[in-house]
Amino acid sequence: MLVVVILLAVNLLNYMDRFTVAGVLGRLQDYFHMDDKQAGMLQTVFVIFYMCLAPICGYFGDRYNRKFIIIVGMAIWITAVALSTLVGRDHFNVFLLLRGIVGIGEATYATVAPTIIGDMFSGSMRSTALMVFYFAVPVGSGLGFIGGSAISLWSGSWQWGVRFTPLLGMIFFVFIIVVLEEPRRGQSEYAEVEHSTIWEDLKYLMSVKTYVLTTLGFTFVVFCVGAASWWIPQMMTFAYGILHHLDDVPKDEVAHISVIFGVITCSAGIVGIVAGTSLSQAWKEGKWCLRVSPTADPFVCAAGSFVATPLFFFTLLIASHSLNFAWALMFVAVTSMCLNWALNMDILMRVIVPNRRASATAIQTLMGHLFGDASSPYIVGFISDAIRGDESSSAAKYFSLQGAMFLPNVVLVLSIACYLWSTLHILYDEHQAEMDMHG
Template sequence: MLRLATKRQTKSYTYHRINSYHPTSLSSSKMFNSYVILTLLVFINLINYMDRFTIAGVLDDIQKYFDINDAIGGLLQTSFIVSYMIFSPLFGFLGDRYSRKYIIIFGVTFWSTMTLASSFVQPHHTYLFFLFRALVGIGEASYATVAPTLIADLFIGNKRSTMLAVFYFAIPVGSGLGYIVGILMSEAFGHWTWALRFTPLFGILSTFGFLFVIEPVRGAVEQANFNRPEPDTNNENSFGSIIQSLTKDIKYLKSIPTYLLTTFGFTCVCFSVGAISWWAPTFMQTANVDTSKEKIGLIFGVIACLGGLSGVLIGYSSSRYFRSIYPYADSWVCAIGVALSIPCILLSIALARQSPTISWFAIFLGVTFLSTNWSVVVDILLYVIIPQRRSTAQSLQILTSHILGDASSPFIIGAISDAFNSNDDKFRSLSFALYLTPIILVFGVLFFGLSAKFILKDEQRCKQMISKGDGGSGMESSTNSESNYGIDLANNIFSKNSFTDANDNIMKFPNQQTDIGTRKNQVDIGFINNLYQYNNDN
């Protein structure tokens, strides 16, 4: 049953988001290639977070092995995150200009090798262990900055949102499995170093799959008709041109309020998640001394898996449902999720010793609500930033959210804990330190809430730039004029020559021939996340 396309209106803004590809836009081989790439990216993301949190699962053993206190133990994660965030802008810059496929292959191979090497460090070479963890961050930075942009170039609209949710399911699952695998490998082989020898094998294997896939063209799925010229490496002034290009990127990103505010909001989330992920198992161990550390680690691992999965699913579902009614809903999905996590975290800290069961359940709820924004934040970035600047935007968001978030929070919490630990009461000192996390989350709610004011305007501007082929400075003002074919891209009004079926798939009148990519007698139909091109037989 076919029905005429309708327009959903919010005040003066006409809004409609496409649900899927046009049925004729991709061949079966290209679709297969897209799903193979997605599968590989999800798998790599899984082992990426397993590797990142395996250390946390055996942190107590590592502290005893290298004879380090809480503050230095927190710096172990900080050393990884610092290199991760410093090198993210570099790989973001490269990811917008060169092959993302080979950047991922390099990155995964590099961090797998460094992780394996760190497992052979002797106890009197503490600094070497820290160095290897920092090098792991470099490899992971190369992957994390370009992976979401690959998904953006493979899928579109609600399909893109779904695939991003699938991609980010790997974060909670990988984090939880990291704790569990770390503990189980340590128990099975009698030493914590074996926990670091599990993920490198699968990391290396995953790179072979990437050798056989075809990388999508940037912006092709959105029919963006502009390309960014690559720097001329033979030009003696090439370094200057690179700096000039990067400066234009930053200037463009600074002009997007939604990007800035969601980045600050996500930074607050990263601060709290980093602190909780790193210190919660140790905190619950000090609160329940009769419970073995292995059991504590397994409980937290299961909570991280289930809570994270539930949170990503709730965030994705809420975004998809409410966005069809309120176009600015994504900002409020993030804000409300963070707001609901605050009382849960407070309760988990306050009742850790008196009622461990309630405390564990509160941690589960806190992790769930904090995870609601993982895929939504990236989805927002992808539809307010033009394709040729998405890797740079992603990398700078990583830089900001980590340098002020989970790069610093483990050390800050550890340092506060050491400062209050005058009577050798680690539970009391960690309690005081962890109360900082809900305070930071209050600011996260404010940032996400403010972004709702700008999100529609920024999304509309991005679509206009794509439709105009504005890939240069990115600072030109958008026009509200209609095209020659009577289609208002600014307000996303449908052409009289199009209609949708019951699933909101874009259809054509029977007397029209579809010709993707043809420049002759085209009708350009502009929507929120796609530009499809049709021949006009008339």
């Protein structure tokens, strides 16, 4: 499990880095004189670079040394983040480019690391290991908000709020070199691994209906999560301005709101991932008065989106009247949206053969980002600017963001349909994968 802990730590730092920028977004907007559309572009450019390299990393990850791929990716990530903190205020485009290069570094890790875990464990042990690995999503996101905001407030500059992740990354870079040993592909399942071309891989992946449907469901959830993680702290800041009749919210209060959102993201994410994996395992084994169901994984994913949809809607409506109530609703909504993080990858491992899992992970990542969190921050920012016009009051900023955020709320509904549809195919696809692995 030491390898899983190290992989978790690096994944944690990756997600922390993504959201330190969101934690210091207000300071960045002041520093580079950005509007909402440009601020949303920061995340969009990062994810565009990320998703463009992900399929390439998936191809190499199914064929070459995965440890070497991770080492190269970490070196690129650490260097690009460090350089981005040295950019002058008149060179926003350079900062934008470096954030994109950070995405290249992180893509190498995100597509390869889960497949190493998949080759080390099987069955319930693999589900548990993936659950631990994906703790990085909520914990890293939350710590990124908290750390970026708190350190920038303490230091008086956004730069130090961004620098602390590559400093920690250098420590785990050494651990990856010294400790990580790559398992043989298909080792945990005693699978016979065959070589194939990229076109054969793509044709195979598109034929697995469970994979296609859960990829779509995942993408719709990521669209909502990406928009929320980028814009909810800003929206809550404007809601605070409405409640206290302020157009210029004090910086310490902005930092406080970022910390609250970070704590909610972190704690709700942990609860969601543990609850999702535990509920699915219990359901598959017939525990807790549940009837045995081998299709529990996609059902739990669908249930998470079903619960999150109305809660997220009411969060948007209530924030300008009661921040505390809105935070409570947000906690449960985020918890529900996080039920699927580990389960989605577990489903992929069940229905995809070992020598195509890195490619499957890469394509799922590509789709999730291209039509998910690469698009949503920019789209929401664009709609918000269009609704607000020339108004600059807290009320105008709040209600324009509120109106724009209803779009990802609607998109979340589509994930329910995709996950439910996948329950009709998962048993056949899992059986087919077993046949392909063992002849």
